[in-house]
Amino acid sequence: MGHVTEMAIDKSAHQKKFVGTISVEPSVNAQRLRREQQQHQLLDGQNTGELIQQIFDELNAQHSSTGRILERNGRALFKIADHPGTETPCHLMDKMINQKDNFTLKELKNQTDEEKQLFQLINEDKIEEAEELVRSGKVRVNSLDNSGMNALDHACFKGKEALVEFLLENGSDSDNRAHSDGYTSLMFAALAGNGRICQLLLDAGANAHAQNNIGKTASELAAFVGQHECVSIISNYISLSDVDSILHPQGADSAVIYPPELAKFIQRLTRTHAFHPVKLTFDASENAAVWRHVKKTVFTLDTLFEKQLRSKKPNEVLSLKLWVVLNTFRELTKFVDYRLKRSADGDNSGDGQPNLALQFAKKLLQDEPTHRIRYNEERFVRQTLAAFPYKQSMLWQTLGRNISNVSFGEPPSAFVLLCQTLLGARFVQTANFCRTCAVPSAKKRCKDCKTFYCSVECQRFDWGVHKKCCEAIKQRNLDQNCTATNFEELNIS
DSSP: OOOGGGOOSOHHHHHHHHTTOOOOOSOHHHHHHHHHHHHHHHHTTOOHHHHHHHHHHHHHHSTTOOHHHHHHHHHHHHGGGOSTTOOOOHHHHTTTTTOGGGSOHHHHHSOOHHHHHHHHHHHTTOHHHHHHHHHTTOSOTTOOOTTSOOHHHHHHHHTOHHHHHHHHHTTOOTTOOOOTTOOOHHHHHHHHTOHHHHHHHHHTTOOTTOOOTTSOOHHHHHHHTTOHHHHHHHHTOOOHHHHHHHHOTTGGGSSSOOOHHHHHHHHHHHHOSOOOHHHHHHHHHTOHHHHHSHHHHHHHHHHHHHHHHHSSSOOHHHHHHHHHHHHHHHHHHHHHHHHHHHHHTTOOOOOOHHHHHHHHHHHHTOOOTTOSSOHHHHHHHHHHHHTOSOTTOHHHHHHHHHHHTSOTTSSSOHHHHHHHHHHOHHHHHHOBOOTTTOOTBOOEEOTTTOOEESSHHHHHHHHHHHHHHHHHHHHHHHHTTOOOSSGGGGTOO
C-alpha cells in the first residue's frame, strides 16, 4: 500500500485537486476547517485508502447525504487516488472505477474488447453473462459505443429491468448525454414502454426535462408512441429530495430526524400513477413508520399538494392526483383512530393499525350482484373530488362536469373518469385495471367472469365479495357481447 509522501506531484496542484470535494457539511466554517485537516493528513503521509474510507464513512453517517450526494462526492474523493505511487484498496474502487467523471468522452468511446463484448451480450439478451462480465471488473460500465450509447442505454431500450437495476447499482450513469441524437436512458425506456425502468431511472437521478436534438422530452416521446403509462410516471414524478426537504427543512440540523423509510413511503405514495384509494391503503398498511408519524405524513402530503398550484408553473394534473392521495390518507387515519378508540372503550378486537387499515379497504370494496359499480368506492371518490379546495382549476371543473353527467351507480365510475382526466382516455381504454386496487397493468383473470387482478393477493382479498358477484358480472359481460376489457382481445381488425 503506497503512501502520499511518495507521490511525485506538485503540492499546490494536489491541494487544488482535493479542496472542494466535500459538500454536505452543515457549517461552511466547519467544512473549510475539516477540509484543511483532511488535506494536511493526506499530505503528511496518511494512507490514501484509509482516508478515503474515513471520509466516505463520515458522509454516509450524515442524514442529509442521499445516495446521489454520496456517489458524487465519492467520485471526487476517488480522484485522490489517481496519482502515481498510490494503491487504493479494491473494495473501495469497485463501485467507482467505472464512473464517467474519471474519463474523457474520447476515452469512454475507446472501447476494449471486453467492453465491446458487454454490448454484444446485452443485445443478444445474455443478461447473466453480461452481469458476470461487469462483476469481473474488466469493463467500464459507462463506456460508449460509436453512437454514444452506454450499456444502460442499451438495457433500457431492450426493456431489461433486472439488468438496468444491476447497472445502476454498479455506477452506470442514469443521465448519459453522449448519444449522437441527444437521446437519454429515460427516453429509451419511455419508447420501450417500460414504466418500471422509468421509475428506476428517475430514482437514480435521470433528468425528466432533458431534450433530444429535435427538442422532445422523454414524456413527449412516450406520448407520441402511445406509451401512456410512461407518460404518467415521468410527468407525475416527485423526487425523494423534494419529500426530504419538507421532512427536514434544516437538513441534518432539523429539530426532529425522521426515519428514511418514512420519506421513501411518502415518495412512493406521491410518485405513482396507481392512486386508487385501496392501493394507497395497501401501501400504508405495509409501512410501520407511517403509523408512528401520522401527523408529519399528513403535513408533508399537504405541503406537496399546495406547492403544485402555488408555484410559478402550476401543475393541475399532479395537484389533483395529490389531493386524492392526501384525502385518502386523511380518511384512512380517521377510520383507524375511530376503531382504536372503540377498542379502548371495550370493543377490544386486538387488531393493530395495519389490520384496521385493511378493514377500511374492505369497506370500500363492498359490492352487490345487482350493482354495476362499487357504491362505497364511488361515493368516496365523488366526495373526495367535491372537497377539492381550488375550485378555479379548469381541470377540476371539466372533471366535475363529466361526473355530474353520470347518474350515481352507473358506469363509468368516478375513478375511471378521474383516470381519463389525469392519464388520458387512450390509457384507460388500453389498461387492464385490477378489480381490487386498480393497478393498470393487471394480467391475472377470474376464470369465470374474466375480471382482471394484478396478483393472487388482490384476488384473495376481494374473494369474499367477488364470489357472490361473479356470476352477475359474467352475465353482464355476455349481455354486452364483451368478455374482455381491452381491444386486442376483442379481435377487432
